[in-house]
Amino acid sequence: MxxxxxxxxxxxxxxxxxxxxxLTTFAPGTxxxxxARPAKLRTLPDYEALRQRYVGxxxxxxxxxxxxxxxxxxxxxxxxxxxxxxxxxxxxxxxVTGRFTAQTFAERAMAHGIPASDVADQPAYCLExxxxxxxxxxxxxxxxxFGSPPGLRAMLGIRGGQEPSLSTDERFSKLVGEAPTEAxxxxxxxxxxxxxxxxxxxxxxxxxxMDWSKAFQSVEGIIYSVETAxxxxxxxxxxxxxxxxxxxxxxxFEGLRMFQEMAWQNxxxxxPNPFRGVEIARDGRRLSLRMTTSYADLQGFNPSGGGx
Numbered sequence: 660m661x662x663x664x665x666x667x668x669x670x671x672x673x674x675x676x677x678x679x680x681x682l683t684t685f686a687p688g689t690x691x692x693x694x695a696r697p698a699k700l701r702t703l704p705d706y707e708a709l710r711q712r713y714v715g716x717x718x719x720x721x722x723x724x725x726x727x728x729x730x731x732x733x734x735x736x737x738x739x740x741x742x743x744x745x746x747x748x749x750x751x752x753x754x755v756t757g758r759f760t761a762q763t764f765a766e767r768a769m770a771h772g773i774p775a776s777d778v779a780d781q782p783a784y785c786l787e788x789x790x791x792x793x794x795x796x797x798x799x800x801x802x803x804x805f806g807s808p809p810g811l812r813a814m815l816g817i818r819g820g821q822e823p824s825l826s827t828d829e830r831f832s833k834l835v836g837e838a839p840t841e842a843x844x845x846x847x848x849x850x851x852x853x854x855x856x857x858x859x860x861x862x863x864x865x866x867x868x869m870d871w872s873k874a875f876q877s878v879e880g881i882i883y884s885v886e887t888a889x890x891x892x893x894x895x896x897x898x899x900x901x902x903x904x905x906x907x908x909x910x911x912f913e914g915l916r917m918f919q920e921m922a923w924q925n926x927x928x929x930x931p932n933p934f935r936g937v938e939i940a941r942d943g944r945r946l947s948l949r950m951t952t953s954y955a956d957l958q959g960f961n962p963s964g965g966g967x
Contacts, residue, residue, distance in 0.1 A: 675840055677739050680754055682826040682835065684804065684814050689825050691742040691856070692835065693846035698736040700843050703887055705954040721793055721805065724786035728795065729767040730803075734758045741825075742852060743810075752806030752814060761797040778808060779815035834880050839894075844885035853878050853897075874911050877904030878946075891957050895948040905944045912939050912948065931956040 681692060700706055718740075722732055740753040761782075768775060768784050775782040778794060785794040785808060795805045796815070804814060817824045826832055834847040848856050854871035877899045886892040899905035916937055923932045933952040940947045 677737055677754055677756060678835060678838075678840055680802070681739050681741065682832060683824045684754065684818055685741045685752065685825040686743060686813060686817060687823055687825055687828045689741050689743045689828070689831065690850045691846065691848040691852035692739060694737070694739045694838075694840070694844065696737050696843045697732065700887065701733070703954070709954070709957065724793055725795060725805075727767075727771055727773065727786060728764050728784055730757065730759050730764075736801075744851070750807060750810045752804070752810045755803045755805065756801055757803075758801065759797070759803065760800040764795070764797055776808075779812050779819070781815060783808075783811060830880065834882055834898075837896075838882050839884045842884040842886050844887075846883050847880065848883075849880040853881055856881065856883070875908070877901075877908060890951050890953050893948075893950045897946040897948075899944045899946060902944050905941050905946050908946050909939060909941050912946070933957050 677694065685692070700710075703709070718738075735755055735757040737756045738753060739755075740751060743750045743752075764784060765775070765782070767773075773784055773786070776785050776794065777783070778796065781796045783794040783796045785792050787793075792807060793805055794808050794811045795803050796811060797803050798818075804811065806814060813822065816822045831847065831849060834849070838845050838847055846856075851872065854875040857875065858871050878897045879900060881895055881897045883893065883895045886894070897905075897908065899908055916934070916939070919934055920932065923930075923934070931953075933956045934950060936951060938947075938949045940949075
């Protein structure tokens, strides 16, 4: 197999482990999960510049909070976020693996006067993270769980068998089972998370008056992944309700591509358009999009909230 193949298998196995953890940790009704493997992404020559541009404000706030406990970004190997609608808000929680232990967290918290809270009989460290409070529980050395205090309590209850888990959601579990977990970034979205994802990641759509929810109402779920080698490749697979709705969605994307090309030239004259080479294909009720672009071109594209 060789060293490279062996390392790839180890990375894929680690991702699969985190997927299994997520399906037995997150609650039914989760509408999106997104995985990233910073341990691999940090090997990219443009990682720091790309990270500064694409890491979302929520994750930046979490990083700042958990840094108080001694967990730096460079200590994180993998992270998996989950979005679930709450009472008028979107609850975001996650799993993280890396180089940390329960003992080092406890020592760091004590040194900085951060008390441990009791959440479902587990010591949790709760810190302000942006507009809310995020708590972290070390499930075992190198594996942590974080979320709001109510969300964390619910997830620990799910892990304890008191509540049903995401594994009972057949539609979501099927999409996760098809996800290319060997990729350094991948995700799954259903329901309202589908138009939100596209609205955030299609550049140049800010001035487009469009009912995104209506445009994507026939898309039941998406699987997306980002591969990093000499170039960046984005793959998106969409499952529509039937063949006819898939064809309608394909036509919508063809129109969006034309609009995006014109908008990009107006908004970014002289800059390469990373979406200029998008390929759109349909096979029955499944629609596929693929984009390959250079790292340099990607730095010119600033998403409006996609990703972390």
